[in-house]
Amino acid sequence: MLNEFRKEVRSWLEENCPPTMRTPMSEKEIVWGGRNAKFPHPDAKVWMDRMAAKGWTVPEWPRVYGGGGLNPQETQVLREEMQDLGCRLPLNSFGIHMLAPVLMKYGTEEQKLEHLPKIARGEIRWCQGYSEPESGSDLASLQMRAEQTADGFLLNGSKVWTSYAEESDWIFCLVRTDTTVPKQQGISFVLVDMNQPGVKAEPILLISGNSPFCEVFFTNVKTPKNNLVGRLNGGWEIAKALLTHERQWISGMGLTEEEPIENYIKSKMGADAEGRLLDLAFRDKLTHFHLDSAAFELTLERETALQKAGHSPGAASSIFKLYGTELNKRRYDLIVEAAGFDALSWEGEVSAVDHVKTRTWLRTKGNSIEGGTSEIQLNVIAKRVLGLP
Amino acid sequence: MTNWQISDEEKLLKQSAEEFFREKLPVSSLRYMRDRNDQVGYSPEIWKEMAELGWTGILIPEEYDGLNFGLRGLGVVLEAAGRTLSPSPLFSTVLLGGTILQAEGSESQKKKYLPAIAGGKLLLAVGTEEGLHHGSQKIEASARREGEGYRLSGQKKLVLDAQSADKLVVLARTGEGERSALSWFIVDRQAPGVTTKTFRLIDGRLGCHLELHNVSVPAENLLGFEGKAAASYQLLQDAGAAGLAAEMLGSATAAFEMTLAYLKERKQFGVAIGSFQALQHRAAHMYCELEVSRAAVQKALSAYDSSDPKRSLYASLAKAKVGQVFEHVARECLQLFAGIGMTDEHVIGFYLKRSRIATELFGNNAFHRDRYASLVGY
Numbered sequence: 002m003l004n005e006f007r008k009e010v011r012s013w014l015e016e017n018c019p020p021t022m023r024t025p026m027s028e029k030e031i032v033w034g035g036r037n038a039k040f041p042h043p044d045a046k047v048w049m050d051r052m053a054a055k056g057w058t059v060p061e062w063p064r065v066y067g068g069g070g071l072n073p074q075e076t077q078v079l080r081e082e083m084q085d086l087g088c089r090l091p092l093n094s095f096g097i098h099m100l101a102p103v104l105m106k107y108g109t110e111e112q113k114l115e116h117l118p119k120i121a122r123g124e125i126r127w128c129q130g131y132s133e134p135e136s137g138s139d140l141a142s143l144q145m146r147a148e149q150t151a152d153g154f155l156l157n158g159s160k161v162w163t164s165y166a167e168e169s170d171w172i173f174c175l176v177r178t179d180t181t182v183p184k185q186q187g188i189s190f191v192l193v194d195m196n197q198p199g200v201k202a203e204p205i206l207l208i209s210g211n212s213p214f215c216e217v218f219f220t221n222v223k224t225p226k227n228n229l230v231g232r233l234n235g236g237w238e239i240a241k242a243l244l245t246h247e248r249q250w251i252s253g254m255g256l257t258e259e260e261p262i263e264n265y266i267k268s269k270m271g272a273d274a275e276g277r278l279l280d281l282a283f284r285d286k287l288t289h290f291h292l293d294s295a296a297f298e299l300t301l302e303r304e305t306a307l308q309k310a311g312h313s314p315g316a317a318s319s320i321f322k323l324y325g326t327e328l329n330k331r332r333y334d335l336i337v338e339a340a341g342f343d344a345l346s347w348e349g350e351v352s353a354v355d356h357v358k359t360r361t362w363l364r365t366k367g368n369s370i371e372g373g374t375s376e377i378q379l380n381v382i383a384k385r386v387l388g389l390p
Numbered sequence: 391m392t393n394w395q396i397s398d399e400e401k402l403l404k405q406s407a408e409e410f411f412r413e414k415l416p417v418s419s420l421r422y423m424r425d426r427n428d429q430v431g432y433s434p435e436i437w438k439e440m441a442e443l444g445w446t447g448i449l450i451p452e453e454y455d456g457l458n459f460g461l462r463g464l465g466v467v468l469e470a471a472g473r474t475l476s477p478s479p480l481f482s483t484v485l486l487g488g489t490i491l492q493a494e495g496s497e498s499q500k501k502k503y504l505p506a507i508a509g510g511k512l513l514l515a516v517g518t519e520e521g522l523h524h525g526s527q528k529i530e531a532s533a534r535r536e537g538e539g540y541r542l543s544g545q546k547k548l549v550l551d552a553q554s555a556d557k558l559v560v561l562a563r564t565g566e567g568e569r570s571a572l573s574w575f576i577v578d579r580q581a582p583g584v585t586t587k588t589f590r591l592i593d594g595r596l597g598c599h600l601e602l603h604n605v606s607v608p609a610e611n612l613l614g615f616e617g618k619a620a621a622s623y624q625l626l627q628d629a630g631a632a633g634l635a636a637e638m639l640g641s642a643t644a645a646f647e648m649t650l651a652y653l654k655e656r657k658q659f660g661v662a663i664g665s666f667q668a669l670q671h672r673a674a675h676m677y678c679e680l681e682v683s684r685a686a687v688q689k690a691l692s693a694y695d696s697s698d699p700k701r702s703l704y705a706s707l708a709k710a711k712v713g714q715v716f717e718h719v720a721r722e723c724l725q726l727f728a729g730i731g732m733t734d735e736h737v738i739g740f741y742l743k744r745s746r747i748a749t750e751l752f753g754n755n756a757f758h759r760d761r762y763a764s765l766v767g768y
Binding site for chain 2: 263266267272276277278284285287288289291292293295296297299300302303306307310320323324376378379380382383384386387388389390
């Protein structure tokens with residue numbers, strides 16, 4: 002059965018995946034979808050649309066929500082065949098990785114039918130409204146107000162570190178719906194269409210020279226009652242569930258390197274005839290990194306296998322977030338150290354590849370801050386996993 | 391593909407092994423052996439019980455009276471033994487001796503030795519080391535042909551359990567050249583010219599150096615082909631590294647768990663010291679490292695059993711990673727127990743000492759980092 006399916010998948014991919022979509026993808030080429038979706042190559046849209054029509058942008062989702070209705074084994078087959086042919090991921094988004102899992106669990110049927118297919122087809126791009134200027138690690142202290150009105154909510158306040166808010170269509174937000182109870186008990190989870198007056202997104206320039214984050218201001222913004230997910234004041238549980246998915250997602254980043262870093266490092270530092278790095282001290286440092294990174298990948302592999310067998314991720318996601326992001330920072334520390342002078346120029350002089358590495362090095366410093374700092378992850382592990390007081 | 395699921399059989403084995411070592415060979419038994427200057431190195435009665443449980447035959451195929459449960463099965467038992475630092479010939483006889491005999495033994499040698507190992511009736515010690523570190527220098531011990539047999543001369547360092555072994559398995563040079571000239575020999579420990587020098591190791595166990603002076607070995611005691619030991623030596627290195635990594639993981643995990651319990655009960659400034667964030671974060675870091683190490687160990691054991699082409703890579707990954715983590719955890723735990731941890735009376739010191747020994751055996755962390763990097767190709 003599975004072999005039959007594999008053959009079908011293979012021939013469909015060979016027929017439908019444009020050759021231009023079978024090359025390694027840079028960060029700029031990731032397709033995020035949305036009303037104003039950008040496709041660096043026209044084939045990227047063709048590829049996304051074809052995959053979406055099959056439901057294979059989200060192969061495991063039920064068909065009614067725009068998915069492919071595949072079981073885990075079939076999904077694995079699809080992934081393997083895509084990997085084998087070098088097919089790019091047709092669509093990547095916060096909708097798929099963060100909002101959808103919680104909508105599946107907490108959303109009404111009406112909400113699922115309304116939002117999930119648009120995520121699957123890449124029609125609507127979502128962003129995440131969690132942090133606020135005064136609420137970073139202490140997320141539950143958030144202040145953005147949502148007053149109940151006759152037909153919904155009236156929103157006032159601001160969100161910060163909102164990734165890609167400028168390019169997004171909708172935002173899922175944590176809002177304060179009760180100020181008279183302990184902070185975790187007065188939070189609700191609402192969905193807001195950003196295409197309306199009163200919503201303003203302002204980009205924030207980062208040390209990497211990019212502005213992937215925004216501060217989003219809400220002034221008397223309305224959202225109807227049916228955009229409340231879960232129960233009123235029941236948002237904190239959803240917030241935590243979503244963070245679990247987000248942490249797992251972030252921890253997997255950096256594992257999909259286009260090429261092994263040792264190749265780049267060798268090109269910068271030199272190797273002997275057998276390929277051994279000439280700088281033995283650096284070689285040992287690189288090995289330290291590789292051991293941790295290999296062991297971590299095996300841990301992820303094990304966790305994925307166990308989750309498929311029914312284990313719940315829970316606090317384990319904190320371990321992955323912590324370990325994965327610290328590793329990614331180390332990876333880029335090694336890369337820029339190996340590149341030496343080539344990693345010092347802000348623009349011009351060196352190749353585009355070198356610039357991307359340098360800028361990415363700066364960007365990775367945020368990995369251990371976003372989605373809950375490393376220190377917060379350590380707190381979570383100490384309290385929830387180890388049971389320390 | 392690695393099967394990450396722990397089977398019911400493995401769960402049962404883990405449970406019974408942990409119970410066994412906790413009851414029969416707790417850390418206090420190691421201390422007892424040390425304090426009464428025991429010269430045997432293990433308890434023959436408990437070894438008999440281990441044989442009855444089938445652990446001595448865990449690696450051995452069924453046709454030679456074994457259980458054929460693989461290195462992954464033995465890893466479960468070794469990890470449990472590591473939890474209480476239990477001394478036994480499990481590593482020397484079952485893992486090292488058993489591996490070489492299975493890899494190189496002729497049919498008649500296998501028939502003679504493997505059922506005896508499985509029955510707990512034969513103790514082996516494998517002598518490979520000659521320098522101060524594993525793999526740090528060329529093998530010098532030599533075997534020259536004489537008549538129908540061989541004459542062995544040379545020295546071997548830290549041959550685990552040689553003081554009580556019936557037979558020694560010795561790696562010796564039968565020609566010049568690096569990899570093309572090594573051979574395995576089975577040597578009777580009582581044979582004329584064999585000298586064992588027993589001494590106390592820092593963790594209370596016995597250590598033993600071996601000296602061979604013109605020891606006569608009959609031709610039938612050559613294991614495998616003359617000059618062809620390189621491949622099985624590598625196999626032994628992988629089995630040894632992966633098996634030790636499992637044992638070390640058990641030790642490190644147990645040390646961490648007792649320290650975690652102490653953080654919850656020890657009070658200073660009127661509160662449990664585990665409520666201090668500085669200590670919580672150190673505990674959380676250790677926990678993460680142990681989790682990550684566990685996956686590496688599981689992979690190394692499975693890769694060995696399935697003859698994965700990356701077997702050596704995963705063995706080195708596991709040994710180097712767990713080696714680093716065990717040493718880190720042992721140091722941290724001692725610091726967290728603080729004053730009481732410095733006393734001989736407390737067990738944590740035994741874990742620190744064991745971490746030093748286990749790290750040096752079968753390739754220290756630097757050895758396996760270098761091997762890993764070479765195998766990856768840089």
